Structures are given as C-alpha cells and as structure tokens.
Amino acid sequence: MVNVGILGATGYTALELMRIIVNHPEVELTALTSRQEGSPHVSAVHPSLTGRIDIRCEDLKPREVAERAQYVFCALPHAASMAVVPEYIAAGCKVIDLSADYRLNDPAVYAQWYGHVHTDPTRLGSTPYGLPELFADRIRSADLVANPGCYTSTSILALAPALCAGLVEPQGIIIDAKSGVSGAGRTPKLGTLYAECNESFSAYSVGTHRHMPEIEQVLTQASGKSVEVLFTPHLVPMDRGILATIYAKPTRAVTQEELLAEYRRFYIGKPFIRVVDHLPTTKDSAYTNFCDMTVRVVKGRVLIVACLDNLIKGASGVAVQNLNLMAGFPETMGLLPCGR
Template structure:
C-alpha cells in the first residue's frame, strides 16, 4: 500500500516539529512537503536540528495548488485567521486538511468572531467542520475534507467532562477548570512572558476569565453530551517544556468518584489512548505520548477530576496523526503507540 503523502503548512513551530517527529516512525505515511513564509529555501532539518539526517524536506513558499498536487493531506499549523484562508485555498485543489488553529472548532460564527476578534475568512464552514476527536466523531472524521484539530487545554477538559455530563452524574452549571501547561503551549515565537528568566522557578495564571479555550470547552461538551454547561476556566503557565494537567472541580449528583471512573471506562472501552486510572495522573506519565490519563476523587459535595495529557501530542500533533489515521482507514494507533 502506498504511503500517505503529508504536507506541513507553517513548518517552523513546535507542533510542526512534533508532526514531523511522529511521522518519522509512522509506517504508512511520510512528509513530502513543508512551507514557511520566513524560511523558504531551507530544509526542515535546518529549522529543527533534531530532525537532522531524518527529515531533509525542503521548505517552500506556500502555493496551494503545488502543495495539493504533492500531498494526500496537509497539516495546517498556522495561526487563526491565516489558517482559514489557507485551508480554504487548499480544499479548492482537492486535498484533505487537518487544521491546528481554532478557525473551525466552534459551532457559532458569532462566538468565533467575538473571542478571536477577526472576521472569519470562510464563514460558511463554521459549524460544518468535524471536531478532531475520534473518541466521539470517528465516522465523520473518516470522510471529512477538513478536520478541526482540538485545542490542547480543551482536550484535557472535554474528555473527562463529556461522559459525566451525558450520564447525568454531575451538575452542569458549576464547573471549575484549573489547567496548567508547559511553555511549549505558547508557541515558538519570542514573547517576554515565555522567556527563560520569566518562566523559570515561577508559575502564573493568565487570561483569567477570558481565555479563548473556555467557549471551546463549553461548546464541545454540549455537542458531545447534548447538554449545556457553564464552566470557569483558568489557565496557568508552568516552568516545564510540555504537558497539561487539568484539575476540575464539579458538584456531583449523589454519585461517587468510583462511579465516575467506571463511567469513563465504559465510555472509552474501545478508545486506544484514553485511560481512567486509580492513581493521580502526572504530566510525566504521558510525556511524549498520545495517551490521556484521568481519575476522580471524592471531596464532600464536590468531586475532583484530574486529567493529564501532553499538549504537543494528544493536545496537538499526536491528535492530528490519530485523525489522519482515521481519515485514511488505518488503525488509530498507527505510528503513535
């Protein structure tokens, strides 16, 4: 069987590096094209020295038709706004796209434009692009031309919350999500807040009450569970390279933590990467992998849910490879286990 030919648009960032790294060990796919406006003429290995000797694909300026002609699927690792324009152009040339930005994740155009502050370049597709969580949307992903790759923080909240909301085990209007992320979640471009001297030996909250991933969490839990929720989401920056740990405080409806863990085990019984565990998850338990670990603890009127993922893997590039596998009829864990 011929290998899936993969292009990477926006090849300079951490998610692009992680896609390339994962594809190095994927038996059914290979990187054949990469684009960057700033690094035209170099190779992927020059931009990402850890790929030296393994992935010397040349970087070129993005021309949708040229890339589409080379590829079966394009991983679009561009920022919001710019990504939607590129996705639109690529789809016109008959290539499938997995979009890493938030441009197609939300159900509502109004919500997108409110939280992202831009006019959407392809508004007709808002609410008409499948969300890239095979655990819930595999059938739609398999035949999709565009897949909206999930946000990293949202993944760590949607996966534990959705089954519990759907089963009616928790209250839906009083959910507190406290999430902590490694610095790679802020991207590779230079910013004062992510300089070594700012982040080392420090932890800080940011975007309190107004982070863009809050609406994504509420929207997706509603779409999956069929019930609206109200959550308060607060992200924190921690001095580690990668990983997300979300601690979620919910009010139970007379159900124990053990019942919630069993609910997860029933829901994810056929899911390769989701593990409901008895121990307290930590980011090192899932570092560099596409796995999710989550557990629950009884705490009086509340239950505390704890979920750990790798923000660059299950929170971004690993999820994209998992989606690609579903799109092209391969086992979900191909190249990821």
C-alpha cells in the first residue's frame, strides 16, 4: 500500500485521478492541495465524490504533503508545476507531473512555446516521458515522470509503430485531431462556454499548438528519425474524447494487412492498446484507459485513425499507469476493468 497526494485538486484531471484511486487496491489518497479558502471538503469541490472520499482540500506546503504521501500527482498548470516539483523531490516524494513543464528536452524550445523561462532546466532531457508503451523501463526507476498530454498520446501512439518500422516517411505527416471540451480544463473560458461551442465545430491554434514540438520530439526519440508533423487541433461540442486522423506517405508499397500486422506486433503485451479492424469511435474508448487505432491504405497514402478518452488515457489513467510502474505494481492495477 502506498500513500499519494494530488496537487491542484479542483480540476477535471484531479477528479478522474480520485475516481481511479478510490478503486485502486494498493493506493490510499492522503493529501489534496488547493488554494481555495476554508479547506473545503472534496465533495464540495467535486459533488460526484460525495460518500466516496472523506478528505479536505488544503493549502499544504511540500514538506506537509511529503509527511503524508510517498507519491504525488502534480495537476498544476504549466509554469506553476516547475516552481514546486523540485521541493517535492527534495522532500522525498516521487512525482508524476501532468503539466507540460518537463516534457520538452530543450529549455529554449519550452520558452518559445510556453512563454516562460524554465526554472528547473537541469531536469529537462533527463526526465522520462510518461508513455509506458514506449518508455516503461525508464519510468520504473524514475523519481519524476513527465506525464503526456491527450493530443500527444493519441498522435504518438498512432504513429510510433509505422515510424519505428520504417513504413512511413518521417516528414510531411498530417495530424488532424479533434477533442471534446473537457480538454480545455475546468477554468471558464469564452470559447468553451456552452453558448459559444455548442452546435459548432472549429479549428484552433493552427500551426501554433504547443503539442506540435512535443509530438515531433518524442517520435524522433522513439524512431531514431527526424520527424516533422503538421498538427491541427479542433474543438468538438462533446464532453470528452479525442479522435485523430493521420496521413503519412509510405516508404514503399505496403498493404493494409501488413500495417495492421505490424501494429499488433509492436503492441504485443501492451494491455491498453487495441489495434482493431473497424474504424474506432470516441464512444468505444470513453471512460476507459484504452487507446483504439486502425490503419488504412488510401490512394497510396497511409491513413491512421486513433482515439482515446482525453481525461483518462490522455491524462489521469496513464498517470496511474506510471504510478503502478514506479511502485512495482502490475501496470493494469486499478485500471481494469474500466469503463463507465
């Protein structure tokens, strides 16, 4: 049994973490942090947890959290995370960081895309990227893991088999991705108000989305090839889910059957990847930690369709996968069976 804390307990990813942890047989939730006044009970912040978790959200210092928890999920915003992660590590906690603060290797690239000077640059490049399907060995021995985001997880998992096998060109890849509104977080924003996004479908951050350099960096690291993608995200008026349609040029003549066989070979023993024959939909993976994908060959191009639940496999579920690896538990513990 391990004790865990969650920093930034008021958001959607924190809520999903708590929903998973309450059913995890080897994890106890012992600390929640929030700057809300009055140390509200978690059920006041997340009413769906009424009667399930009896704990308050407190404005705790790192040493106070470390007295209660061996592992910490950091669900703080970008830039806020890097300001406190070193303190938690110094206090003896192992940290799974759900922000983007430790995902990029180069502090200059981080500053370019996030608009902040990185205050803990020595950990960039040495912190394992928290995608267990690709980096499980590094995650197991880590004190800090950079948990991936939802768009990046979908895109990287969908492209890694083809790129690693040399079946598609690493340049000129197009990623057309759509996400539900919860991907924007719980803080109110004009563009995600019901009257603004309902009955509407829109592209955003065209050519400027922060996940683009992250996708390129991780796929380059995984495949050993210099990967370049054109990534365009879209907002869909649904609560949750991501679906990516990806287009790549094959390096040689290849069949759909050959591609599907390679994808299944690549993900042997990876319990949360489902390579399917049909075209997957977001409902198939909603409320689960599965990433579903398939491959087609259309007019001489390779077309990959992949989807996952942005709050679970795209955030909190994979964070628990990482915790399981770090703590020496089975990777699926607390995550299977999963579903609504």
